[in-house]
Amino acid sequence: MEASEEKQHPFPTVRSGLPLTAPFDWLRSGADDLKACGFASLFYGMCFAAAGALLLLAFRHAVQLVTAVTTGFMLVGPFFAIGLYELSRRREAGEPLHLIATLMVWRRNLGAIGIYSLILIVLYLVWARASLVMFALFYQGGMPTLESFIAQITRFDNIEFLLAYLAVGGLFAGLVFAFSVVSIPMMLDRQQDAVTAMLASFLALVRNLPMMLVWGALIVLLTAIGFATAFIGLIVLMPLVGHATWHAYRALIEARTP
Template structure:
């Protein structure tokens, strides 16, 4: 196994993370480990699960009559998950170290590397705003049916009434989703666990995708599928499924990244 690359910056030694090769079936192991964390720490995990469910319900209610924004925000909900799941990462990290389950220490875990997490949030925010705007442009150019509410819009999607619109809309969405997934799949756990800077964390995340395309494609479809199931169960499924995904994302990071021991203190 290759060793981390040491780069000298002034008097400090900067260690760039190294990505490990994993099999296409690795996401199944991550989900099992996430389920184990959920069972071991159900109360703090469910707290975050209810937060996910509340946000999903709020998105659906507020944008019931603005379906174009609802679809974009639902995608954003999926892709902003790493920020909402920071507390879940901390639960898994603490359990890994043998600490007791507790909610309070996880609520302010973002302070551990607030500056870089803020930079990462700005990057994702810009991408998300461009995505939302592109979504509206696609609607204006290609959506030819009568403007319905959210329920009517989803019915039209299922009926394939506007195939050209569907191809363009989901094609554009796939491009943005791939970009955001690539830079975020392990970035936040890396920044929290090792105090890594935002740029190298995003580059490591992209490297994980490029080095393990099979596992990452499977993982992306599993995340998307579980999220859709959560929404289709009137948001109740989000209460359990999102914490499991959050815990599993921590184990994905631990499985994919090779790093030296964290400095003491």
């Protein structure tokens, strides 16, 4: 009987009409998770911050690669936050909040998460190539140092380049956001396949577009603050976003009936 019901209702029920203030509720719930999980959450934040700093150090002499790598870092963020989703799930279920138990949680649905991760990697590589093309086509005045590049951005020099870079980068970021809003939490929680999870994420975006634009803007803002603080802010802000994403999943997708 259960198998028959599963065949009749293979696709998750996506809610619609959530208020514009919902993302702020998710952030408040995420902050509660962050406080409850303590070091286990901050560990993932430290990994985000360390990865950002290492990438900047490795490519500091090639600004065109720095921008591609750091902005592309946001594209693969949903996968690296999987341990944070598991911590929120454990807190919700009343299970122990141990870091060790979350490190290999991706193995719970290895096939689906593996397919999704491969898609993210491909998008990341395409974006890195597109970023280099943007520099080649639109950047004027020779390749700058990282310091002069930041100074030019703050002065809005090379405005054609900035507009083109933001447009193309926004396209990639929007694509990833559309298909990752709830996909990994769903694969983790419901053992959902990758295609169904990504389609459910896209449907959640479409059905709640104004509210999801607010959520996307908050993610960009918090990530930008993390970058602007020399990645130190990511130690707290990335766990906050990760935990909040779990609560976004709970709000957007109806719980599966037993």
